[in-house]
Amino acid sequence: MTEHDQPDHDHDPHDHPGHGSFDERARDWDDDTKVARGRAVASLVRDLVTVDDTTRLLEYGAGTGLATQFLAEGPLGPVTLADPSSGMREVMAEKVADGRLPANARIWDLDLATDERPGDQFDLLVTVMTLHHVTDLVPVLTGFANLLADDGRLCVVDLESEDGSFHADTDFDVHDGFRREDLQRWLESSGFAKVSFHDAGEVDKDGRAYPLFLALARPNH
Ligand SMILES: C[S@@+](CC[C@H](N)C(=O)[O-])C[C@H]1O[C@@H](n2cnc3c(N)ncnc32)[C@H](O)[C@@H]1O
Secondary structure, three states: OOOOOOOOOOOOOOOOHHHHHHHHHHHHOOOHHHHHHHHHHHHHHHHHOOOOOOOOEEEEOOOOOHHHHHHOOOOOOOEEEEOOOHHHHHHHHHHHHHOOOOOOOEEEOOOOOOOOOOOOOEEEEEEEOOHHHOOOHHHHHHHHHHHEEEEEEEEEEEEEOOOOHHHOOOOOOOOOOEOHHHHHHHHHOOOEEEEEEEEEEEEEEOOEEEEEEEEEEEEOO
16 A cells, blocks of 8 residues: 555645644544444445446545445445545554555545646545535536546535534634535536435534435536
């Protein structure tokens, strides 16, 4: 496993205020709630998309790679895990080393908002609770469309539109979830078609339940 086979990028936490905070939280990230979410996302993806041992998977904003961890319990092709947080990448590297993530998984330092898009192609791109941290979505979504093979599928799991309370304790800019029609419009203007939305459970925070969606889309190559 190589830590990174992309051009090297220095991610200064001052340029990317969110990443430093994820570095600090990475080691304790996998609590019961997030593990359960990873398992539920993997199950829903398998319900909606054909995944077999040829499926080239990219998990973007993978954090500790929880969705991949559970997808890898079934047939799955080569795995790439991308996250700009070095703390998250360290935890993923440990999971690769101890077998919780596939032994051949690649781990990339990648932020499509600022980095050059890799030339690789994937059949399935999964991203969970990451897009609400991406201020300028179109370059990232366009990068997703170009990373996907013609018959590829994008699965975005994120928060339904909320009142801002989910991130009330943070001081960096995030989307307060997404209205489905807004995300559909962004996806369609970034090279995606056949967008459909599916309920994806909820996440509990501070005694409140925040509903999640899964947006499924195909690149419009
Ligand atoms: C809320 S965490 C979700 C982690 C994981 N997907 C999960 O569900 O447990 C958001 C992740 O997105 C990453 N991230 C933040 N901004 C990003 C960006 N612009 N591009 C890619 N990843 C980003 C963070 O480093 C963090 O690991």
